[in-house]
Amino acid sequence: MGGTSVIGEMAEATAETRVGQSDSEALATLHRVFGYEAFRGEQEAVVDHVVAGGDAVVLMPTGGGKSLCYQIPSLVRPGTGIVVSPLIALMQDQVDALRALGVRAGFMNSTQDFDERRVVEAEFLAGELDLLYLAPERLRLEGTLDLLSRGKISLFAIDEAHCVSQWGHDFRPDYLALSLLGERWPDVPRLALTATATHATHREITERLNMPAARHFVASFDRPNIQYRVVPKSDPKKQLLHFLREEHPGDAGIVYCLSRNSVDKTAEFLSSNGIEAVPYHAGLDAGTRAAHQSRFLREEGLVVVATIAFGMGIDKPDVRFVAHLDLPKSVEGYYQETGRAGRDGLPSTAWMAYGLNDVIQQRKLIQSGEGDEAFRRRAQSHLDAMLALCETAQCRRGQLLAYFGQDPDPAGCGNCDTCVTPPETWDGTVPAQKVLSTVVRLKRERGQKFGAGQIIDILLGKRTAKVIQFDHDQLSVFGIGEELTEGEWRGVARQLLAQGLLAVEGEYGTLVLTETSGSVLRREREVPLRKEPKKPATARSAGGGRGDRKPKAAAVELPEELLPAFEALRAWRAEQAREQGVPAYVIFHDATLREIATAWPTSIGQLGGISGVGEKKLATYGEGVLAVLAGLNGPATAPVPDRSSAGTGSGADSGSGVDDWPENEPEPEPDDWI
Numbered sequence: 001m002g003g004t005s006v007i008g009e010m011a012e013a014t015a016e017t018r019v020g021q022s023d024s025e026a027l028a029t030l031h032r033v034f035g036y037e038a039f040r041g042e043q044e045a046v047v048d049h050v051v052a053g054g055d056a057v058v059l060m061p062t063g064g065g066k067s068l069c070y071q072i073p074s075l076v077r078p079g080t081g082i083v084v085s086p087l088i089a090l091m092q093d094q095v096d097a098l099r100a101l102g103v104r105a106g107f108m109n110s111t112q113d114f115d116e117r118r119v120v121e122a123e124f125l126a127g128e129l130d131l132l133y134l135a136p137e138r139l140r141l142e143g144t145l146d147l148l149s150r151g152k153i154s155l156f157a158i159d160e161a162h163c164v165s166q167w168g169h170d171f172r173p174d175y176l177a178l179s180l181l182g183e184r185w186p187d188v189p190r191l192a193l194t195a196t197a198t199h200a201t202h203r204e205i206t207e208r209l210n211m212p213a214a215r216h217f218v219a220s221f222d223r224p225n226i227q228y229r230v231v232p233k234s235d236p237k238k239q240l241l242h243f244l245r246e247e248h249p250g251d252a253g254i255v256y257c258l259s260r261n262s263v264d265k266t267a268e269f270l271s272s273n274g275i276e277a278v279p280y281h282a283g284l285d286a287g288t289r290a291a292h293q294s295r296f297l298r299e300e301g302l303v304v305v306a307t308i309a310f311g312m313g314i315d316k317p318d319v320r321f322v323a324h325l326d327l328p329k330s331v332e333g334y335y336q337e338t339g340r341a342g343r344d345g346l347p348s349t350a351w352m353a354y355g356l357n358d359v360i361q362q363r364k365l366i367q368s369g370e371g372d373e374a375f376r377r378r379a380q381s382h383l384d385a386m387l388a389l390c391e392t393a394q395c396r397r398g399q400l401l402a403y404f405g406q407d408p409d410p411a412g413c414g415n416c417d418t419c420v421t422p423p424e425t426w427d428g429t430v431p432a433q434k435v436l437s438t439v440v441r442l443k444r445e446r447g448q449k450f451g452a453g454q455i456i457d458i459l460l461g462k463r464t465a466k467v468i469q470f471d472h473d474q475l476s477v478f479g480i481g482e483e484l485t486e487g488e489w490r491g492v493a494r495q496l497l498a499q500g501l502l503a504v505e506g507e508y509g510t511l512v513l514t515e516t517s518g519s520v521l522r523r524e525r526e527v528p529l530r531k532e533p534k535k536p537a538t539a540r541s542a543g544g545g546r547g548d549r550k551p552k553a554a555a556v557e558l559p560e561e562l563l564p565a566f567e568a569l570r571a572w573r574a575e576q577a578r579e580q581g582v583p584a585y586v587i588f589h590d591a592t593l594r595e596i597a598t599a600w601p602t603s604i605g606q607l608g609g610i611s612g613v614g615e616k617k618l619a620t621y622g623e624g625v626l627a628v629l630a631g632l633n634g635p636a637t638a639p640v641p642d643r644s645s646a647g648t649g650s651g652a653d654s655g656s657g658v659d660d661w662p663e664n665e666p667e668p669e670p671d672d673w674i
């Protein structure tokens, strides 16, 4: 995947001549500033390459550690690192998190007044900034470009680089102008970073940002701590409530719904059932949205119910679950949205309720939606891939990774519902024929088309008002399907739709045959179906799961005797966060507090050895943390010596926050259709 052009090789050659120097300096910066033991995965290679002046396209999953890839080179190279990010509303949090680490960071965007901006400009020109965050629409202004050319720039980091792609729902026209950076600053290295995994997007990023010489770094897209689960949808709000009460009491998480209306209703439903939840969608005014996302970042255990307008770049590390009440439109979307869970590496759940109506609605939406035939075909194939993921009897993680062109473990992952409770399959050929025959007879004998509900009523021999009205009890297929329950028939219809053996037509979502339906009716092909589980698997015992104990938020896997220390540290952290008006994770991550509770340091030296405790944080909070521990009953186990590390540590977040679409930018909001 390496950059093969001449310039790419030149960049590599430069890297080699400087590698010794950048390497040790980068590592020293990682220890000193961030308090981390070692680089992760591709980070070191990216950092070395960029420190030496090379361009890079970095593809890493959410939580993979993209921020360090540009933060460390910005600190090591002379000048200011310019970070281009669309996430205006949370730049403040990002900068706060960096300042808490002692990094000289600033931002410029439309939320600032003239004076605030002048201060940042002056700092930049005086060489007093390590990092400067800018929105793309600001960067392209001639005034900004002029300012930048009067200062010293160490690198350009283009975050959320997939925004350059016209096909994704995150497309930002201002990103296209970023291709000019290379012409204007040919000697300044550029990094494009994204968590979007498809090859088409990689190609587009490289082309549109004009980075032919960039070296590509592709991390594994597996998120082993996320457990993937899909349950058959019956009463989604109640199913969600049950899931949250059983498995995530007190945890922070995101619930995605397709329509604004269902967002509002679901948030109300959860709140009235004792789960603190707030809505987020484009129909709410900007102030309410900002307040809700800020609460989500600052409070522990808040649930946000949202449309897909919420979440890009959100870097709250302890989102413990992402739930989908409606089917996402594509595997890419599903992967991005579920990826917001568990950035801290601790066990998290991606849970989805999915049913017959999802398939019908999505198919309808594509048919009646805007766009030309090519657009519709693409939307259709995206949906088909998503349906295949929902209906698979194989490992879901394996299917996800294969979709992104990566090699899954052939033995399965052990941490998804299909691995934990392998679904049974059965021969559904005869039931499939019954459904298809009913569709045929309605058409042929009556010239009618009906939706799935009526067809199932006919098969079950139900004399509903609508059945009587249309004399459907006179059809020869009336009552021929009493061997299955209504739920099972819905499962059959859903799978026929998902397999393309049945199609949806028109405004009312009537069922019609497809080109392949005939082969089933003529008995030329069998129809294997997935059995609808009686009771959806909760997969509690899965690898990476949380055991049977019902843990309190974030206290997962911590021995009972350490809980008081962990809770005391959290209370202390909450106090600090309140006083400073920053999210709690800006002070210390849960993972760091867990390690402190486990190691029980009694000196500043010992505390400094814990992952996530850098120089500045040690100076700011060291005494406070030691005082909290001193006020408790002492460690239940012997203290662990200096530089102990459980390897899960993480420090202050780079903090990118939640997206805030500029006012002139339409938000990706599907029509209300529920």
Ligand code: ADP
Residues within 6 Å of the ligand: 036, 037, 038, 039, 040, 043, 060, 061, 062, 063, 064, 065, 066, 067, 068, 315, 317, 343, 344, 589, 611, 649, 650, 651, 652, 653, 654, 655
């Ligand atoms: P991304 O931007 O790729 O989603 P981040 O840069 O926010 O991911 O990093 C995810 C989490 O991992 C953060 O909490 C970060 O502090 C932590 N992290 C990143 N790199 C390291 C490392 N080398 N050692 C320990 N923790 C790390």
Ligand code: ZN
Residues within 6 Å of the ligand: 394, 395, 396, 397, 398, 412, 413, 414, 415, 416, 417, 418, 419, 420
């Ligand atoms: Zn699996």
